[in-house]
Structures are given as C-alpha cells and as structure tokens.
Amino acid sequence: MVEMLIESIRVSLMTNSQVIILREMEGKRRLPIFVGKPEGDAITLHLNGITAPRPLTHDLAASILKSLEADVNHVVINDLRKQHFYAIIVLQPSGDEEAEITLDARPSDAIAIAVRVGCPIFVAEHVLEEAGVEPVELGSTPSKEDLGAFSDFISSLDLSDLDKDK
Amino acid sequence: MIEVKVDSVRVNLVGTHRVVILKELHSERYLPIWIGQAEAESITLQLTNTKVPRPLTHDLIVDAIRALGATVRYVLVNDLRDETFYARIVLRTRDGKDLSIDSRPSDAIAIAVRVGCSIYVDDDVMAQHGHEPEEESTEEQQEEDLGAFKDFLSTLDLDDLDKK
Numbered sequence: 001m002v003e004m005l006i007e008s009i010r011v012s013l014m015t016n017s018q019v020i021i022l023r024e025m026e027g028k029r030r031l032p033i034f035v036g037k038p039e040g041d042a043i044t045l046h047l048n049g050i051t052a053p054r055p056l057t058h059d060l061a062a063s064i065l066k067s068l069e070a071d072v073n074h075v076v077i078n079d080l081r082k083q084h085f086y087a088i089i090v091l092q093p094s095g096d097e098e099a100e101i102t103l104d105a106r107p108s109d110a111i112a113i114a115v116r117v118g119c120p121i122f123v124a125e126h127v128l129e130e131a132g133v134e135p136v137e138l139g140s141t142p143s144k145e146d147l148g149a150f151s152d153f154i155s156s157l158d159l160s161d162l163d164k165d166k
Numbered sequence: 167m168i169e170v171k172v173d174s175v176r177v178n179l180v181g182t183h184r185v186v187i188l189k190e191l192h193s194e195r196y197l198p199i200w201i202g203q204a205e206a207e208s209i210t211l212q213l214t215n216t217k218v219p220r221p222l223t224h225d226l227i228v229d230a231i232r233a234l235g236a237t238v239r240y241v242l243v244n245d246l247r248d249e250t251f252y253a254r255i256v257l258r259t260r261d262g263k264d265l266s267i268d269s270r271p272s273d274a275i276a277i278a279v280r281v282g283c284s285i286y287v288d289d290d291v292m293a294q295h296g297h298e299p300e301e302e303s304t305e306e307q308q309e310e311d312l313g314a315f316k317d318f319l320s321t322l323d324l325d326d327l328d329k330k
Contacts, residue, residue: 036204037204038203038204038223039223053250054252055268055269055270055273057204057205057223057224057227057273058223060227060255060267060269060270060273061223061226061227061230063267063268064227064231064255064257064267065230065234067257067265067267068230068231068234068236068259068265070230070234084219084220086220089226089230091230091233091234093234101233101234103226103229103233104221104226105221105226106220106221106226109221109223109226112223
C-alpha cells in the first residue's frame with residue numbers, strides 16, 4: 001500500500017465530472033480518479049475549510065461514525081476493474097483494538113470521508129502500477145522526434161494562401 | 167409527531183433543485199421540501215428499486231450503521247428555521263442506547279427509504295407548512311371557473327377561419 005496526498009481537484013469543462021489527482025507521498029506518481037460532481041464538491045468544500053450551514057451527506061457520514069464511536073483507521077483504493085476504481089473504508093470500533101470493519105465504497109466517498117476525519121489515504125501498489133502516471137520532466141529539451149508532428153504540420157502549410165481570404 | 171410517507175419526488179425544470187413531497191399517512195396533508203439533485207436521485211433510485219453498480223453515499227452510510235451493530239429507529243423532520251428544514255436521524259446502538267443525529271431532511275429521507283423505517287414530521291411544522299388539496303368544486307363553481315373560456319369563445323369570429 002502506498003500513502004497518497006490529494007494534489008488537486010480538477011473540473012472538466014465538458015462534463016459534470018471532476019478529477020481528483022492523488023500524488024504519492026514519497027514519489028512522483030499521480031493517480032487521477034474521475035468522481036461525480038456532488039462528491040467532488042464535498043471534497044473541495046472541506047479542503048477549502050468551508051463549512052456548509054447544514055451538514056452535507058459526508059459530514060453526516062462522519063458524524064454518524066463518530067456518534068457510534070467508530071474511528072476511521074484509513075481508506076484504501078484497492079482495485080481497478082473495468083475502468084472502475086474500488087475502495088474500502090477501514091473502521092475501528094472503540095474499545096476493540098483487534099476488530100476491524102471494512103466497508104465497500106466508491107473512492108470519491110472514501111476520500112470525502114478521509115478528509116473529514118483526517119485519516120490516511122492509501123492506494124494498492126498494483127492499482128498505482130496500472131493506472132498511475134508519472135509527470136514528464138519539464139525543462140528537458142524535446143528531441144527532434146517529439147517535435148516531428150509539428151514539423152510535418154508546418155511543412156504542409158501553404159503560406160501563399162494566407163492573403164486569399166481577405 | 168405525524169407519520170408521513172414519500173408521495174413523490176418532483177423536478178423543477180428551470181433549476182437543479184428537486185422537491186420531495188411527504189404525505190401524511192392517515193390524512194390528505196402534504197409537506198413539500200426542497201432538496202438537492204444528488205439527494206433526490208438517491209431517494210428516487212431506491213424507491214424505484216434501481217440497482218446501482220457501486221454503493222451510493224447513502225448506501226455506504228446504511229452499511230456503516232449496520233456493520234457497527236446499530237439500527238435506524240426513525241427519522242424526524244423536526245424544525246423549520248429561516249426557510250431551512252431540519253431533521254434528526256434516531257439510531258439505536260448495539261448497547262440499546264438511542265442517539266439523535268442532526269441531518270438535512272434529504273439525507274434523513276434517503277436513509278429512511280433504504281432501511282424502511284418510519285418518517286415523521288413534527289406537529290407544529292406540519293400545522294404551519296403542510297398543504298391540503300383544495301376541496302372538489304361543485305358544478306356551479308366549475309361553470310363559473312369556466313366563464314373566462316366562454317367569454318373568449320364568444321369573441322371568436324369563426325367565419326374568419328377560411329380566409330387564410
């Protein structure tokens with residue numbers, strides 16, 4: 001299991017969905033996860049320290065867990081099947097160090113609850129290997145090969161056409 | 167406390183808000199409550215028995231309550247202040263202790279329809295904000311109501327119809 005931080009939440013301008021970018025705590029890999037708008041909003045609001053006048057659904061979830069004296073130990077994004085991420089929320093009922101309760105959850109719900117209770121967010125190594133992305137180093141000079149598509153495009157332009165439209 | 171059931175969830179075509187209509191169980195009194203789109207969908211999916219591939223947030227909450235050995239006794243819409251409805255979810259813990267948890271009515275109802283517990287509305291809230299449908303009108307009244315249409319019809323010159 002690899003511990004992750006929430007690096008950013010991005011909004012797709014084309015659809016209602018949002019993308020949560022998790023970053024490896026001690027590494028460079030990122031894991032982008034598409035989430036629904038209400039769950040994305042629930043995470044963003046909390047991270048920005050905004051308290052809604054009335055409890056949001058994830059605030060309710062956290063308050064129910066607290067009232068029932070269950071600590072959220074951690075959450076894990078533990079699988080990826082058919083392009084769907086799976087997650088679990090691991091609870092520890094108070095007064096019972098041994099007992100652990102595992103709840104099946106969507107990653108968005110698991111993360112929205114994790115940020116509220118302040119527990120760690122993990123990703124299973126095999127999930128990170130499959131779906132993690134490493135950022136391309138900035139500052140390195142692109143090779144001629146990388147720029148090939150642009151050269152091809154530029155050489156296909158007929159610049160003498162430019163004035164004809166006017 | 168007045169027991170109610172979910173009568174319908176209605177869509178406002180110009181906004182993202184939805185209305186859940188609660189109906190008094192033994193009377194024709196209705197309480198409309200504005201709720202968010204996500205919560206409305208969650209209530210509707212459950213009431214139409216639609217299976218979702220992954221647990222929704224309210225499914226997760228119900229799973230957590232059950233896994234911790236607690237049950238939901240009932241939910242109660244208990245107040246309305248500054249145009250906002252308030253609700254409580256009453257849980258019974260494994261040890262038989264009752265806990266009352268602050269909630270929005272939408273979340274409380276989404277949980278109630280999943281566990282099949284009773285939904286109540288506070289007497290005062292229902293008395294002040296419940297609606298009763300208008301009485302069936304008599305034939306005489308109906309004629310009167312239709313007067314405007316009759317007036318309109320008599321102003322029409324049907325001979326004009328063919329001219330176009």
